[in-house]
Amino acid sequence: MTSRGATEGPATRRGRRRGDRSTASGRSGTFRPDIQGMRGLAVLLVVVHHAWPDVLPGGFVGVDMFFTVSGFVIGSLLLGEIGRTGAVDLYDFWTRRARRILPASLLVLGATLTATWLWAPATQRRAIGDDGLWATLFAANLRFIQQGTDYAAADRDPSPFQHFWSLAVEEQFYLAVPVIVAVCAGVAVRRGWATRRLLALVMVAVCVLSLAYSVHLTSASPTAAYFSPFTRAWQLAAGVAAACVVPFLARRCDELRDALGVAGLLGLGATIALLAETGIGGTGYPSYLSAAPTLSTVAVLLAGAGRPGLGAQVLSYAPLRHVGDISYSLYLWHWPVQIVAAWLVATGPLVNGLLMLLSYVLAVLSYRLVENPVRRSSSLASRRWVTAAAAICCIGVVSACASRVAAFDPRVAVRVASAPAAPTPPADRPGPGRTTEFDLRPSQLPSGSSRIRIDAATVLADYVDLAQKGCQRGYVGTSSLPDPATCTFGDGRRTFYLVGDSMATALTPAVGRAADRVGARLRVMAKASCTLATGVTVHKDEVGGAYRSCDRFRADLLDHLEQEKPDAVFMVNSNGSAAGQVDRDGRRTRASTWQRATTAGLVRTVQRLRAAGIPVVLIENPARPGDDDRATGCLLDGGTVKECTFTDTPAVGAYERAHRRLAGRVPLVRVNTHICPEHRCRPILGDVVVWRDDSHFTRTYARVLAPAFVRAARHVLR
Numbered sequence: 048m049t050s051r052g053a054t055e056g057p058a059t060r061r062g063r064r065r066g067d068r069s070t071a072s073g074r075s076g077t078f079r080p081d082i083q084g085m086r087g088l089a090v091l092l093v094v095v096h097h098a099w100p101d102v103l104p105g106g107f108v109g110v111d112m113f114f115t116v117s118g119f120v121i122g123s124l125l126l127g128e129i130g131r132t133g134a135v136d137l138y139d140f141w142t143r144r145a146r147r148i149l150p151a152s153l154l155v156l157g158a159t160l161t162a163t164w165l166w167a168p169a170t171q172r173r174a175i176g177d178d179g180l181w182a183t184l185f186a187a188n189l190r191f192i193q194q195g196t197d198y199a200a201a202d203r204d205p206s207p208f209q210h211f212w213s214l215a216v217e218e219q220f221y222l223a224v225p226v227i228v229a230v231c232a233g234v235a236v237r238r239g240w241a242t243r244r245l246l247a248l249v250m251v252a253v254c255v256l257s258l259a260y261s262v263h264l265t266s267a268s269p270t271a272a273y274f275s276p277f278t279r280a281w282q283l284a285a286g287v288a289a290a291c292v293v294p295f296l297a298r299r300c301d302e303l304r305d306a307l308g309v310a311g312l313l314g315l316g317a318t319i320a321l322l323a324e325t326g327i328g329g330t331g332y333p334s335y336l337s338a339a340p341t342l343s344t345v346a347v348l349l350a351g352a353g354r355p356g357l358g359a360q361v362l363s364y365a366p367l368r369h370v371g372d373i374s375y376s377l378y379l380w381h382w383p384v385q386i387v388a389a390w391l392v393a394t395g396p397l398v399n400g401l402l403m404l405l406s407y408v409l410a411v412l413s414y415r416l417v418e419n420p421v422r423r424s425s426s427l428a429s430r431r432w433v434t435a436a437a438a439i440c441c442i443g444v445v446s447a448c449a450s451r452v453a454a455f456d457p458r459v460a461v462r463v464a465s466a467p468a469a470p471t472p473p474a475d476r477p478g479p480g481r482t483t484e485f486d487l488r489p490s491q492l493p494s495g496s497s498r499i500r501i502d503a504a505t506v507l508a509d510y511v512d513l514a515q516k517g518c519q520r521g522y523v524g525t526s527s528l529p530d531p532a533t534c535t536f537g538d539g540r541r542t543f544y545l546v547g548d549s550m551a552t553a554l555t556p557a558v559g560r561a562a563d564r565v566g567a568r569l570r571v572m573a574k575a576s577c578t579l580a581t582g583v584t585v586h587k588d589e590v591g592g593a594y595r596s597c598d599r600f601r602a603d604l605l606d607h608l609e610q611e612k613p614d615a616v617f618m619v620n621s622n623g624s625a626a627g628q629v630d631r632d633g634r635r636t637r638a639s640t641w642q643r644a645t646t647a648g649l650v651r652t653v654q655r656l657r658a659a660g661i662p663v664v665l666i667e668n669p670a671r672p673g674d675d676d677r678a679t680g681c682l683l684d685g686g687t688v689k690e691c692t693f694t695d696t697p698a699v700g701a702y703e704r705a706h707r708r709l710a711g712r713v714p715l716v717r718v719n720t721h722i723c724p725e726h727r728c729r730p731i732l733g734d735v736v737v738w739r740d741d742s743h744f745t746r747t748y749a750r751v752l753a754p755a756f757v758r759a760a761r762h763v764l765r
Contacts, residue, residue: 081351082116084362085344087370089113092319094381094406098399104592105319108340110213111282111333112315113378115344117217118224118286122246125228126290129242135229142431144221145438150421151376151413152214153445156183159207159383160448166390168204168676169457169503169683170740175206176453182211183445185218188274194515204741207383212274219276220283228287247291250284257281258335265326265334270514270521278333282341289345297353308350308358314343325522325596376410376418384409457683458502461731484706485759486717493733493751503683506736509745513552513571520574520600522587528603534571541567541614543760546604548577549743550619550669554718556749558617561756565764567614572607574600578620580648580701581605581655583641605652609659615763616656617716617756618649619666621742622700642701649705653713662763663713668700670719670728671742678730678738688731695719695726714759718744718752 089109096106125135156179163175181190191212231249235242261278264271272278296304318339326332351359370377384406388394394402421427427434513519518534520527536559543562545551551573562569577597578585587594608616636644653663672678672693681691706715722732730737732748739745744752 079351080363080368081355081359082120082348082362083371084364084367085112085116085347085371086374087367087372088362089116090374090378091370093378094403097382097385098403099396101592103319104324105322107324108315108318108322111337111340112344113213114217114279114282115286115289115341116348118220118283119290119345119348120286121221121224121283122228122250122287122290123293125225126243126246129228129232133232133236135225135232137225137229138431140225141221142434142438144218145434146422146424146427147418148214148218149438149441150417151379152211153183153441154413154417155376155379155383156208156445157448159387160445160452162383162387162390163207164452164455166387168390168674168680168741169455170507170680171204172455173453173503173507175208176449176451176455178206178208179449180446180453182208182215183442183449185211185215187211188213188215188219188276192271192274205386207386210378210382216274216276216279217283220280224283224287243291243294247288250288250291253284254281254288257284258338261337262334265331266527268517269331272331272333282337285341285345286348289348293349293352296349301354301356304350304353305356305358307346308356311343311346311348311350312358312361314339314346318343323592323595325594373407373410373414376413377406380409380413381406456502456504458500459683459685461499461501461682461688483711483762484715484717485755485762486720487752487755491751491754492721493735499731499734501679501682501736506679506683506739506745509736509747510739510743511552511555511746511749513555513573518571518573519549519552520577522575522594522596528600528607529572531570535568536571537563537568539563539565539567541565541764542611543567543569544608544611544613544616545569545571545573545619546608546616547573547579547619547666548621549573549575550621550666551617553669553743553746554617554619554666554749554752556746557752557756560750560753561760564757565760567760570613572604576621577601578645578648579604579618579652580645581651583644583648585641605655608656608661612659612661615662615664615760617664617666618652619702620668621671622668642704645701646704646708649701650708653705653709657713664759664763665702665706665713665715667715667717667719668702669742669744670695670723672728672730672738674741677741678728679736679740682730682736688729691730693728695723695728714762716752716755716759718755722748 089112092103092106092109092112094106095103096109100106125140128135160176160179163172163179167175178187178190181187187208191209227249228246231246232242234240235245257277257280261272261275261281264275264278265273321327322332322336322339324332326334326336330336347358347362350356351362355363381403384402385394385399388398388402392398427437513534514521516529516533518529520529536555539562541562543558545555545558552571555569555571559569574597576585576587577594577600579601581601584598585594586592649665653665656663672680674680676684677693678691682688703715706713719728722728722737728737732751735747735751736745737748
């Protein structure tokens, strides 16, 4: 998405006259309006997918289209340069890339960092600053692999720089491909071979190796596969290979190209309609599923090699070409606009539409006032050293700004004496049956003081990160179970399981300590926002509709538990993991309907495990601030404990309702009693900060809860 469409040949007058639509070099290539239209289509797919995932769940493949188009364009430019000069000027190529890429990207980075400093929740600023630094250095994809991130990560809100991962992949490709082309040209000259043929063979080899690695890594590490340059390289290489065969195809019959164009457009349509970011049928994305948008795009590109056919005519539609002109800026602006707006106002379908309009306006302005003036500058083109020096300086300035945001570490003194005293309920309360509810005893509560000091760095580091170990599956990628060997902690002779969503991983310190006290090892298996209620499919905007990969994960998990027959299973979910149930016709049901369905589904799950002879412990749905401006974020912004107290809704969670439906025959561990007296939740208990973000308990608070879990564990083992 970072250069303009071209094929080999002398620059036409139209191409010179409309430098914004010609090749990136501005010196060679025939303008291909269908390529510009394809860029427009690709960016519209991505923008609409992010604004209204329900409307276009398959719109994410616009990024795959960008990769292939970029490979085709860059391959055409480099081959054209070899045809004219017999070699590739690497320094000239990279300085042209800098003039094309850096102005708009650094503008968006700077604006987004400023918005982050002004408006981002205090608990997010450090991480966003780090993201911005990696994005400035075009390594955002490596950052998100390291973080185990997807666009809908359950343990942190989406970063406004998350979309920079695809730009990073392209720039990493641009470092390698001109060198490969230059080497192939040199070898071809010495051996008397055709450069295009040799390069095409090399690119096909890259495609085979990269696609095979993508299939392997998608199964082993879905997040790494999604962001890795090695799994995505084949999509760009396919574009380069297509550029190699353009002259051959241009001499063939128009009917063949017409057929390719129609087949490519139909393939793209089917891909957009059928694919989901979570994959299909248990196969994650990209894997071999990425072949559908990639090969369809190749077909459309090849169809335009000669006389414009039906596909090229459709894509040459003027509005699509206009969007293609601003596609780079529009892609850069649309995601941070959406994320920053969510910090300030409540978003929804109507607001998202207005945000799309705002993104369009910003894209047009940056395209006309920043992109084109810098790219067309004759002084920069003739003084390449000035381009290089300016690029280094500007990257340095924006990197310094990102580092400043990443160093954000507010330290506040919090007066806790103003917090109302929590009532002290009796611990281990008998239920309707012989079993009990387990809670902390008064003597086990942390001691407090009238004033404590907290800082952002300490709070943000106070959590258990199991996503990177693969113990918590994300929305994107595989629905397969985590590796038991990797996700087992301790070495006791008994085995406990902790299952659910990200709330399970947050409570690992509590359940892990309980397992250790009774001589058990703990195995953790979780999936982002995945309810354990049998027969309940939920709607998630993050996946563009029904969360089917959760259904598969839950089914495989229950089969696994029945086979392993552990000594106890601890179950927990966020209340939000069951929000928005989808009925059999794919429609979202009312809140009262899905709440009843979730309770019934949890009862079915528990009954199935108990019928297999497996003891079950339910964990009360943890209270959630639901907004980073509440609780801890509120404290770090200078709020008092009273100001940062929030109301927990719903008052009775699904797990408590399931416990009642089971007549108390299954233990329930209480985790909210002392922090949410009368459902008013305080951010601090004693001298312990309770939440690290808008949803999850800190590791310190989870450890405070351990005694209640120890008694529950002893109870189920007696």
